Amino acid sequence: MATTRDRQLHDRQLVEQWRSIQNSYFRTAGAIDRALEAKFDIGLNEFEILDLVAESEESACRMKALGERTPMTQSAVSKVVDRLEKAGLVSRETCADDRRSLFLELTEAGRALHASAAVEHRALLKENLGS
Numbered sequence: 001m002a003t004t005r006d007r008q009l010h011d012r013q014l015v016e017q018w019r020s021i022q023n024s025y026f027r028t029a030g031a032i033d034r035a036l037e038a039k040f041d042i043g044l045n046e047f048e049i050l051d052l053v054a055e056s057e058e059s060a061c062r063m064k065a066l067g068e069r070t071p072m073t074q075s076a077v078s079k080v081v082d083r084l085e086k087a088g089l090v091s092r093e094t095c096a097d098d099r100r101s102l103f104l105e106l107t108e109a110g111r112a113l114h115a116s117a118a119v120e121h122r123a124l125l126k127e128n129l130g131s
Contacts, residue, residue, distance in 0.1 A: 028128040035124055040117045045072065046089075047121060049080045050114045053090060053104050063092075063102040089113060 002010075033044040042050075052069050063081070067074045081104065084090040089110035093103045106114060 024129070028125065031128055032121060032124045035120055036117055039120060040113060042087075042089075042113070042117065045076070045080050046084055047114075047117055048072075049077065049084060050089060050106065050110060051118065051121070053106055054111070054114050054118075063104060066104065084110070 029044055036042050036044060036047050052066055067077050085092055088107055090104050091107055
């Protein structure tokens, strides 16, 4: 049977594990965000949306599916997509079958930017997370 001291030690280990995960995330996200901003004039959130759209198995990515694949809120995703659309990096189209659905597609400029930024992104992931 676990003693109070054992539970406290276990709790402390969990807290330290959580802080280690947070530290790794914030260090890595900060490095990626700064590099993408400096080299490509986009932030990490914008890149993540471009990356998810680029990874879509269909030629166009449903906005709803995009929202399900990111920890961002639907409102945050919409704001990021608005910025990307204004920058000419994505296009947004309504679905012919369901007028409530929206599809996203990378533009030529979006594909070119994503291809270059993805190289930087992957290199920084390797640098900060190992492997």
